[in-house]
Amino acid sequence: MIGPGLGACASAIDQDPLVVCEDIRSHPDWAGVREILLTTDLRACWSHPIRGRSGRVLGTFAIYHRESRQPAPREREIIASAADLAAVVLDYFQAQVALGHAEERERLLLVSTTEGVLGVDHLGVATFVNPAAARMLGYLPEELTGTVIHDRIHRPTVGHVDSRAAENHPLAHCPLVAPALDGRARHGLRETLYRRDGSAVPVELWSNPVLIDGQLAGAAVTFRDISERLEQEQRIHFLAFHDALTGLPNRNLLRESLDRELARLRRHDTPFALYLLDLDHFKDVNDSLGHPAGDELLQVVAERLRAQLRAEDSVARMGGDEFAIIQSYSAGADAVERLAGRLVDALARPIPWPRDPDRGQSGRRHGEHPPGCRHPDGPGGRRPLRGQGSGTQPLCPVSTGHGPRPGARTGDRRQPLPGHRQR
Known part of the structure; x- marks a missing residue:
């Protein structure tokens, strides 16, 4: 509870800046808790609010005495300094807690997303691999972390079913790593990655440079499997033609x-x-x-x-x-x-x-x-094509007797192919 009558600390939070209670047994700020106070041997209390960088009160710093007295000027300075130091500590603690919560939220997002996410340094070494990326490629995350990701999943090995030779895929041209080297983002690229078993998986890929203190430190890569989309596109194209x-x-x-x-x-x-x-x-x-x-x-x-x-x-x-x-x-x-x-x-x-x-x-x-x-x-x-009774009937789409030429409609006036022999 905060407010007058509930003690020096409650008043310090509600007032500015140092609350001095020379005799807490008679001071009005302690009226609400006097019965409790009479069971102790405390007599004086000096309380200073602890304010964070934003100006919000984080708590109070208080000193109690067994005798009634006022703080000396030097003691007032010590109390104010102690309150400032406590504010620094509390600000740092709260920032660490907030950072931990943010990191946990980010971790949950990276772990829960269905898109593959990779982190690579300027050498192409994977610094982070989320479960979705590892699952798409047939690995465990720890099996890819710490390895040169280009050699593992992007460059086909010599003799692979992909006819492109491994030497035609240098690290500097790898879109997973290139942003960490030249600082340019790659967005919406269609690439082919390779699973542990050597099979190819088509992906759509985004790769962005990561800067630390203004310096290139690596790249953040996201990708998604587009196998089903390509199959649908191929199906649509097939139906169109x-x-x-x-x-x-x-x-x-x-x-x-x-x-x-x-x-x-x-x-x-x-x-x-x-x-x-x-x-x-x-x-x-x-x-x-x-x-x-x-x-x-x-x-x-x-x-x-x-x-x-x-x-x-x-x-x-x-x-x-x-x-x-x-x-x-x-x-x-x-x-x-x-x-x-x-x-x-x-x-x-x-x-x-x-x-x-x-x-x-x-x-x-x-x-x-x-x-x-x-x-x-x-x-x-000739007889027309029609079923006879309830029996099973074979169908014959082209005439084989005399009359209209094979393949022509009855009454067709076009001439047979030159030299074609009627059967």
Whole structure:
């Protein structure tokens, strides 16, 4: 409790600067505690407030006597000096406590954060490694602390799956250490760090110089694993240039491939071939067997087309049942005709639907003919693509009998490829 009537120290806190009680038994500042006082042999009390650097009262310094008396001038000076010294000690103690609390908060932040945090000196030696950084890299914090961090986690060793040689990564160019050498911060860099097992982890990295008394003393590095972000970016990029159902390139990527082939043609006179095809009666498949059958048909068609191409060739889905194929470095009309024949033959094979869950293939009974393929009893050797009864039906997207050319829609007036033999 603070205030008049509660003793000299309580009054010293509430007043300025030195409270002198020559006889505490009769002094009004002690009226509130007189009953307690009468049980002691104390008679005089001199109390001085202890004020910190901010002017706030931190406590009091008091001297008690067993006889009633006033302090001499020299005693007043001693009391004031003692109070000032106590203020220095208390200020320091409180600063240390506050510093300890701040360091504990910082430690908790560094330990709890999910981002990796490193401290390095100007030699590249790790002075601090938080648990998140060590965990991302497959180490314990103490295994990295005190080591040259560049050699441990940033520079691939000779013979590593990363083709870059270790000597191409000097310490001075390491973004983890460079700010400690040149004083320039590095922000938002995409780097590759290496785990204990040698696997690579892509990270986004920030590295800032650390100054002590105006001198470079090291660098503080933070980084985060961006593997998932890169996977999402790659996924978005893939969807922008590929068909989601078949995984084939879409119109956008086909256009880029065509531009590249045309540029090669202009520069080097290198020919290429462009094939456009669609599926007969594809709508009948969706209408009679349902869209899952149509989706599977398109996926199987895509697989079969891709299987007929070389690595340098490409096939794209234009949309619906339309496909385009680019044959790079075409070796003339004969090569074009041979590939066209292989494509037609690949698509002429029946496609079982639905798949037999036990055998992984169609349960078609002997003697059934693929709808849409040549049938001896059908008009012109063709029947439309449609399911028959409740049995399992193979699908055949391209005609193999007489009538419209393979791969063309019924009624298509375009001419077959030159030299193409009807089967």
